[in-house]
Amino acid sequence: TIYYSQKSLKAFSASLEADLHHRMRLARSIQKASALETHYQTKHPLHLMYKDVLDEVAEARSHFDLANVWSNLAPAGNIYRLNGLEQMRLAHCADLQAQLRDLAEERADILGRDRPLEDRCDDLLKALRKTKVGLALGKTQKDEEIGWDDDVLQTEGFPVLEEFLVGKVSVGWPVVVPLTPVGWSAWWTSQLIGGIVGFVQSIGPVLVVLSLWQGPTNYLRDPLSTWERLTLSNTFCESRALSDWCTVLMGVMFSFFVVVQLLNYAASELEDVYKFGRLAGCTSFWSVAGAYINMWCVLWNIVALPLSFWRMEHAVDVILGSWGLLFMFNLDDLSGVAGEILGSTDDQFQRCLCWNYALLSQCPVELKDVVNPQASSADDFWIFTLTDKAIRSTRSEEKANALTRVAASEQTPLLAKSGDRLPSMDSMRAAMRFSPTGYVYNLPSANTATAAALWRMIVYVLRLMQVLLPLFFFVVNKPCLPDIPLKK
Secondary structure (H helix, E strand, O other): OHHHHHHHHHHHHHHHHHHHHHHHHHHHHHHHHHHHHHOOOOOOOHHHHHHHHHHHHHHHHHOOOHHHHHHHHOOOOEHHHHHHHHHHHHHHHHHHHHHHHHHHHHOHHHHOOOOOHHHHHHHHHHHHHHOEEEEEOOOOHHHHHHOOOOOOOOEEOOHHHHHHHOOOEEEEOOEEEEOOHHHHHHHHHHHHHHHHHHHHHHHHHHHHHHHHHOOOOOOOOOHHHHHHOOOHHHHOOOOOOHHHHHHHHHHHHHHHHHHHHHHHHHHHHHHHHHHHHHHOOOOOHHHHHHHHHHHHHHHHHHHHHHHHHHOOOOHHHHHHHHHHHHHHHOOOEOOOHHHHHHOOOHHHHHHHHHHHHHHHHOOEOOHHHHEOOOOOOOOOOEOEEEEOOOEEOOOOOOOOEOOEOEEEOOOOOOOOOOOOOOOOOOOOOEEEEOOOOOOEEEEOOHHHHHHHHHHHHHHHHHHHHHHHHHHHHHHOOOOOOOOOOOOO
């Protein structure tokens, strides 16, 4: 009691000190703003502005922003990865909830055999929220000097299993769906938006190319006649009107900028495919389909770019046409239309993906590994002991660790020889399990390597196109009409 009272007093004192410090900084800021407003005409305000910058830099250095950590580990969010993450999470929920029902049926002697199965499962969930989680982290000498022990560091509840056991799901071929009204509504909305966006990105660029292919301004349809008029006199046509020259030059500039935008997108996808492959493994339909839909959309946009620019009559049409092409392949991004509809952002997706990966790394594959064999009621049904690597199994006499749903595989590199540094996330190889007897997915998977190879090829193509396509558009353009003398 004395220990916790002292701890509470220290926490209150620290909170009071932080509040007082914040109020003093606010007063100083008001004084600075007043000084800037009063002496702006008589004194140069840059010295005050410089001091504000120094204060802000000092505050930024002392602030630890986890959002930057998640953005370095997780990829940018889109509707396909969001649906893939939800599909993967629901698959783990379905297996763990099925195991919970089996345990409630198997231990009906202590939970009440005459009670309904759902009531027994609810009792186990209530006990899960109240159970104590012990730590066996291999205390160092510094920990012993401070006086830390397992009793002091014990926590109440195990959020890892609560995340996957609380929201009930239903298994229906070929998907798993949530049963709660809020969960069902969110799941159905994301699936519907994902299907619409996937259809538009798959069919839209193809329809654009087909609609322009038979047009009179498609100079790729008859390459021989186009080749015959590739002369200097036709390229630098003196009889071309000023509006036509403005359209041509605007097309040259925007063909370069659009290709650069596509190149940046492809380069970011090449990096993100590795990030997502390490954290989610591309183990769901949405994850696999989304990567190839984006590739398909980028390639068809490259073909549609000159065809759409050739038919433009005015320079402003080039601007509107380029925005239309960029809008189509940005439809799936959570920073765009899809995110506004679903109410999700990149930061939220990256945080959820990292949280899900971290929870699965401490989640046992079999619930029997955290069940007390000598339990006499629901109150002492669970036993959790976290080690420095995973969670301890109650079925092992040697105090071995239980098999977790995400664990380092044998392909992970060994510790570095210098400094005994742990391998980075870039070199991490993990194995994901959805059930005790199911398939083991290696992270990153072979599909990740295939998608990365295709994105790398697209990056090389776009690097070449950002130079050749503007030149090609400038040379191959509207034919030069000869000057016709006016009749009297």
